[in-house]
Amino acid sequence: MIQSTKIIILETSISALRNIRRNWKKKRLRWSPTDDLKLCGAWLLVSKDPVTGKDQSDKSFWKCIYTEYVQSQNQNSERSISAVVSRWQKLSHAVSKFADCIKKIHDCYQSGLSEDDKKNKALELYHHLEGEIFTLMHAWDVLKKEEKWLSQYVNTKDTPSTEHTGSKRSKTNTTNSYTSNEDSDIIISPCPPGRKFSKAKGKQKEALASEIEKKKEALEAQHNVELQKIEKIDSFNKTMEGLCKEIKRVHNQNFALKFMELDPSTMTEDQRKVYDKTLESVLSDD
Incomplete structure (x- = not known):
């Protein structure tokens, strides 16, 4: 009897450990780019469906998406529906922010830059505003071409968040995007419109002013360096000019001394004429 009890306790402990390990594995399961693309595909498939994508609760809507996602895995998914919803919230939110950055860059640089x-x-x-690297380019490349997601992105930007008392997903406008307050853990909450844009615009102005100031300081420093070079060249030219004059003076002085040592009485008439003319020139230079 005691032995049987011990076996039962041991089996129960092993089962509990397996459940803990399974739950831990689910929490630690990372999303690969392939998983993200399958999630995007499931969301688009359900959203475009005229039956499942219309007038139903968020809970039913996400159950359909979860079912499509699991079927696309070709195996039993170890992720829960809440994990799938949470990943979509994070993915869609990040891609929306990157879409804002793309729009701002296109507005600032309408020509002169390639698409790359x-x-x-x-x-x-994006890295400057969010403080992190955008790692969902694979999702952006898919969603940017889809009108259904783009309409939701535009509505999320332009329409303030409102509370709804009903459990049904209701259309916000003619673009067939939906909002709801049922099951708050699966509601995608939009950011306040305009705040990020104003913040980015302010930072761009500050960065531009800082860049202009740096260029101005660099130009002033370069101008000062050029002035110093000119001053050095002028100083060198004056020094060389003075040195040349001194060399010429010494040369003339030596020539005069040697010239005065000559005896005119031994010269011919022609030599005497040259001597007299040279002597007159030497005396006039002195």
């Missing part, structure tokens, strides 16, 4: 250059500048802007 604009994408790179949008990545830099």
Whole structure:
């Protein structure tokens, strides 16, 4: 009897440990780019469906998405529906922010940059605003082409968040996007419109002013360096001019001394004429 009890307790403990390990594994399960793309595909498939994507609760809507996602895995998914919803919230929110960055870059650089250059500048802007690298380019490449997601993105930007008392998903406008307050853990809450844009615009102005100031300081420093070079060249030219004059003076002085040592009485008439003319020139230079 005691032995049987011990076996039962041991089996119960093993089962509990397995459940703990399974739950821990679910929590630690990371999302790969392939998983993200399958989630995007499931969301788009259900959203575009004229039956499942219309007039139903958020809970039913996400159950349909979860079912499509699990079927796309070709195996039993270890993720719960809440994990799938949470991932979509994070993914859609990040991609929406990156879409804002893309729009701002296109507005600032309407010409002169290639699409790859604009994408790179949008990545830099996202990193500057959010403090992290945008790692969902694979999701952006899919969602940016889909009218259903784009309409939700536009509505999320332009329509303030409102509370609803009903459990049904209701249309916010003619673009067939939905809002609801049922099951708050699966509601995608939009950011306040305009706040990020104003913040980014202010930072862009500050960065531009800082860049202009740096360029101005660099130009002033370069101007000062050029002035110093000119002053050094002028100083060198004056020194060389003085040195040349001194060399010429010494040369003339030595020539005069040697010239005065000559005896005119031994010279011919022609030599005497040259001597007299040279002597007159030497005396006039002195």
